[in-house]
Amino acid sequence: MYLTYENKSSEKEVIHDTEKAELASVFGKGSSNKLIQGDNLATLKTLLDDHNLAKKIDLIYIDPPFSTNGHFKISDDRASTISKSIGDDxxxxxxxxxxxxxEFLRKRLILLRELMSDRxxxxxxxxxKIGHYVKVIMDEVFGKKNFRNDITRIKCNPKNFSRKAFGNVKDMILFYSKTDKMTWNDLKAPFSDEDISRLFKKIEKDGRRYTTIPLHAPGETSNGKTGQEWRGIKPPKGRHWRSAPxxxxxxxxxxxxxxxxxxVPRKKIFAEDSVGKKMQDxxxxxxPQYPNYPTEKNIELVKFIIGSSSRPxxxxxxxxxxxxxxxLAAQELQRQWIGIDKSDHAIKITQKRLSEIPNVLFSKVDYEFLKQTNI
Ligand SMILES: C[S@@+](CC[C@H](N)C(=O)[O-])C[C@H]1O[C@@H](n2cnc3c(N)ncnc32)[C@H](O)[C@@H]1O
Known part of the structure; x- marks a missing residue:
């Protein structure tokens, strides 16, 4: 299945004919971390061809414009507002x-795929509003078999606008891997208070909540220690003790x-020792309520993605x-990073945020430059 529309380039054209850019404003020369100002299509092509980065990128998170047909303003209280007219702000x-x-997005996705490593x-x-069309484009570029999740992200509190539709509190994150050799760390979500009361119903004298599980597990081990009698009890037929007597x-x-x-003996499992539950979609x-930048995303969201799908x-x-x-999220989690944006304001805010973290792995001269940035 493919989406057809006018002026759709072939993949070959995108890969071979995209023009490169002089990476004029690269901060972080000499270190693996790079913040690049410029149009991302030309920049990606330059990273691919001239910086030897084909198949070298291990994780991509992108939050492109959502095709809102508007301009995002920097307002006085630093929160974002959307406007139909363009001005200085x-x-x-x-x-x-x-x-x-x-097509704008598809071209970038094709080059991104070329940069991605097999994991x-x-x-x-x-x-x-546009996400379902983007899903079809992603299937085309990455292959349906590499589609992992359509994550629903609750982005705000319920709204009460008078509109002939239900309130919108979610957006979506489409998750694909390059191959099935992808990096995957099965991070757990913490239990809520409600989960703890439901799953750990028993209470120890010291107040700790726990539940119990059988001391035996399926499978015979007639010769091993776990098949032997303990305190005069044999594991039931077809089962063995979870541990040696x-x-x-x-x-x-x-x-x-x-x-x-x-x-009958059972093993106690305490809530405080449990790692949490499988994260769902x-x-x-x-x-953030007071963002540094319009449409700034929650850093914990990005940290969760980085923790799940990459290694230090x-x-x-x-x-x-x-x-x-x-x-910032990558830096905090000891990953290397490359950021690209064409907006002056975005680059300035990024420099400021990075300069506030100690020991960012910029080369010395660029770190000095960051500290001098006065915004
Ligand atoms: C939704 S915002 C990203 C917000 C970001 N996730 C954050 O937490 O701050 C989209 C960004 O894409 C940038 N952008 C749009 N088109 C671009 C292009 N062709 N090349 C580089 N950056 C672009 C915009 O300048 C804007 O900063």
Missing amino acids: IAYSDTLVGPDFL ASIYLHIDY SVLEELDKQGLIEWSLNG IWEFKD GETVLDCFSGSGTTL
Whole structure:
């Protein structure tokens, strides 16, 4: 299945005929971290051809314009407002619509795919108005088999606008991998108070909540220690003890086994020792109330993505980096990073935010430059 529209270039044309750019404003020369000001299409092509980065990027998070046909203003209270007219106080414009927008995005996605290593993933942030068309484009570029999730992101509190439709509190993040060898760290979501009351119903004398699980697991081990009798009890037929009898003895001494009235032992599992629950595909990470930049995303959201889909030392790229949220998140999690944005305001805000973190791995001269940036 393909989307057809006028002026759709072939993949070959995008890969071979895209013009390169002089990377005039690269901050971070000499280090692996780079903040580049410029149009991202030409910049990606230059990174691919002249910086030897083909198949070197391990994770991409992008939050492009959402085809709103408006201009994002920097207002006095630093929060973002959208306007239909352009003026001096514009942080960035978002005026491509329909097929022009889709083709703009598709060209960048094709070059991004060329930059991705075999273990890389890409997360694309978009909204419900254009997102379903973008999903089809992503299927084309990355292959349906590499589609992992359409994550619903709860972005704000419920709204009560008078509108003949339901309130909109979500946007979407489309998650694809380059191959099935993708990096995956199964990070857990913390239990809520409600989860803890539901899952850990029993309460220890000292107030700690716990639940119990059987001491045995399926499978016979007739020869091994876990198949032997413990305290005069054999594991039920077709099952074996979870640990050798000597270990069970130790657990019992430590008060970690609960005995029922009719003498059945079960293992105690405490809420405080549990790692949390499997993260599902609805995430609540609301955006900052007082953003540094219009449409700035919640840094915890980006940290969760980086933690799930990359390893320390690997390279994270964001070619619509805005105020640098992805770069800060990557820096905090000891990943290397490359950010690209064409807006002066975005670059200035990013420099300021980065200069506030100690030990950013910019080369010395650029770090000095950052400190001098006066905004
Ligand atoms: C939605 S904002 C990103 C916000 C960012 N996630 C943050 O947390 O601050 C989109 C950004 O894409 C940038 N942008 C749009 N078109 C671009 C292009 N062709 N090349 C480079 N940057 C572009 C805009 O300047 C804007 O900063």
